[in-house]
Structures are given as structure tokens and as C-alpha cells.
Amino acid sequence: MTSLIPNSTCTRCQFSPFCLEPEGNSSCQHSVNNVVKQYRMLKRKEMLYLPKNKFQNFYAIQHGAVKTFESDASGKEVIRGFYFAGEILGYESIYTGRQAFSAIALEETLICEIPYHHFLELLQDKPKLQEHILFLISQRISVGSYLNAINAEQRLAAFLLDLAIRFNSAEKKSGMCLPMSRQDIGCYLRLTAETVSRILTRFQKNKLITIDHKHLQLLQPDQLQQIADGLS
Amino acid sequence: MTSLIPNSTCTRCQFSPFCLEPEGNSSCQHSVNNVVKQYRMLKRKEMLYLPKNKFQNFYAIQHGAVKTFESDASGKEVIRGFYFAGEILGYESIYTGRQAFSAIALEETLICEIPYHHFLELLQDKPKLQEHILFLISQRISVGSYLNAINAEQRLAAFLLDLAIRFNSAEKKSGMCLPMSRQDIGCYLRLTAETVSRILTRFQKNKLITIDHKHLQLLQPDQLQQIADGLS
DNA sequence: CGCCGTATTGAGCGCTCTCAAGCTAGGTGG
């Protein structure tokens, strides 16, 4: 079992209560709870896992980005989620015991691998942590609730706002670098890449954002929120 | 704290591991774990809780049906979920500590009220139950994944199949009685009531189902599955 | 019986998709 070396990402990782001592100083000794079995560095487009694989690990993203997807019966790719630094993959696979989807790195990505059985043992030892995992999975249920919005502008505006929240604040000011393609965004939002492109262009014309290939900056988040809420 | 009187629904309730003894006989003594604080009988259209209410309880449905919904910024009702006998409400509210939505009975409904803090205490006492709650919440994440399907027929076919699975098997053979309106189905599936009605009529013409007001029977579930999968 | 909420059915329109044609950026090789 690899010792965890806490770093700047760890402090904003959803799993930090499981890895780090509550009183841990930021000069970062090894973690007390060795829940991380190993690290994995993934190159762009490298698979993290395949569907039907046995579910054995949670994966925490240290840096980088991952998408999960499946192919529907007619072969079309459906994106189920994007995951960024500090976020956890795996919750949705607990109940089947199998990976529900495929997961692939969108850019160079460092992953902490956390065996589920280690994790359960930790919960047994420290029942106080139970509440935290229930908190996290509860949160996961609401991810992407904006996908239900009726029209394309609403969904895309909500998606951009969601990204801004999930990226770290430094990136928010100067602009974010989207790790996924227009196609990916479209698959996630049930739109075509063309529609995504058209609406991004429209948002830019209306001075709501600047978009230059993968570089995105939100100029008027409040206005985007209005659109997301269906108020304009 | 009201003693739980296990009945036929309890055995197929998602929370039975928390209420009933593993070795419990079916002649049904009182439960050993008194997690149920009280029962509540709701009339049709009676509210179970309001949004922003403090999250304090899980609710298990003994019989009946409940819908959760919210009103978007422009005032339109958005249905977030339907819940039937044996299912649990509340998972999505753990992380905010507030009810995310409104919940209302669709028909006469009997509810078991399970205080969250009692529930957590039980988990501390019996850590083996941890795995079960993780299992259940994990399952909850995938509910309604068919909402992402592109077209109306796919979503509605998937919805009907989902209902058939969640209704008990006796009802499946003879047909199910839909507790919700066309409008509700539409709100849930991002369709208008008119579109729901038209497609149900089309399914009936094609001998996939019989539909007579609230009485629904699936004649060709396999064919519906094909439609849900986008294969026809 | 009459009322009212719900469901059905029809006609026309608009949003988003499809298909197709450029365009851009980045990489490769001469």
C-alpha cells in the first residue's frame, strides 16, 4: 500500500476526511489512514476502466479530467459525467458491483486508487466518517440536475456555470481550459456539437462569455444564470 | 417511538434490513430496531413536506405513491421523481440538510417516518448495515437514467418499463393503475401531456400496450425495450 | 343533470437535428 503524500489538491478533495488527519498540518506528513492503494498516471485518451469490470475501487482525481460514457444499443456514445480534480468516481457502481460505464482521461490525469473494501474497513473503525460518505453520495444524486432543462440554451448555460463552480477559483478569473470537445459537451447535454458551437457563438456575441477554442471565460455569470433558469 | 408492525410491504421495503431482524419470522413480531418513529397516512394531494424544510427524516412508503417536484424560476412545475411502495425518500437531501423538493401524495398513502439521527445511531451500533445504505444510495444515483434518451418514444417506453419493474408482480400481469396524470408523466419526461397522450395511443395502436385512462398493461415489453434502446 | 378537471385529437410553427461545406490549429515531413 502506497503512502499518501498530501498535496494542494488533497485539501480540496472530497475524500480528504478519509485520507487526512483532522488535525493534520499543511506541511503534510503521511496520511494516517492508508486508504489509497496506489497512484495511476493516465495519458490523454487512456482508459481508467471498462464497463462490466468488477467494481473494486473508488478513484479520486488529483489533477486532470475524466469522462464516463457508455454506448447505447444503437452504438451512439452517451456521456454520463465529467470528473475534475478533487472529485470521486465510483459511487454509481456500488450497487451492481460492476462498473456501469467506461471511464477515460480527457487530458493527462493523476488518479488515487482507493479499494472499496479498505474504505469499508475504515468506516467500521471510524463510524464518524459514515456521515461524510452519506453526504458525498447524497450530493452525487443531484449532479447534473440541469440536464432536465427543456431547451438547449438553458442546459448549456447551466453546464458552463456548473463547470465554473467545479474548477478552482484561480482558473475562474482568468478563464478555464475546457478539457472536453464540443462533441463531448453535446453528448452530455443531449445536443449535437453543431448546436453547442452555435450557442457558444451566440453567448459570445451577447458578451456573456468569451470562447476561443478550449479557452472559456464567463463574463456575465448572473445573466447566464437567468438563462439557465429559463428567465430570458 | 411507535413500534413497527411488519406487514407484507415490509418484506419488500428497501429499508427492511434496518427495521427487521435478519432471522425475523414472517409471523412478524415487533421489529428489533425501532427506527420508525411514526406512521403517517396521507390523503390524495396531501403534502408530505415542503422545500427548504429541514431534512430530518427518511420516509418509507408502505403503500401508495408520492411525487417530488419543484417549480422552476419561471413557475413551471418540474417533477423530480415518483416513489412507490417499498421505496425511500430523502437521500438527495442529506447533503444540504434541507428538503430539495416538495413531496405530495398521488393517492392515499401510508408513510413510515424514520428520523435520520436514529438511523445514524443504528449504523453506529451495527456497522454491517453501512454497506446496505451505501448500496441503496448508489442505486438511487441511477434512477431515471433513461431521462437522457433523445426522443419522446424512447423516454416514454423506458418509463413504462421502469414502472413495471417497480410495481409488484401481481399488478404487472393484470395491469397497473397509474397514480399520476399525463401531465405529471410529461413533466417528468420533459414532454407535454399532449405528446404523452399521443404516444400512448400510438403504442396501443401498435399493440405494445393497452391503456385505458389510468389502467395500463404492457403487452410486449421486449418490443418496448427495443424502442427504449433506440432500436426502432 | 351539469360542472370541472383530465385526456384526446388536430393544425401549424419553431427549435434542434441532419447533412454538407468551409475553416482553423496543430502536427508531420520534405
Add this chain to the structure above:
DNA sequence: CCACCTAGCTTGAGAGCGCTCAATACGGCG
């Protein structure tokens, strides 16, 4: 350094699905 290539992105034109609006039918209940 530039010509070429490719993948991804943008932009346009036309088509179709599902929405809107409206009229009608149905059923439960007083």
C-alpha cells in the same frame, strides 16, 4: 520554412419532432 494532412470547430440550409394553441370528449362528483 512551408506544404500538406487531419481532427475538431464553425457556419449554413433544409427537414422533422415535439410544442403551442385550440376544440372536443370523457368521467367523477356534487
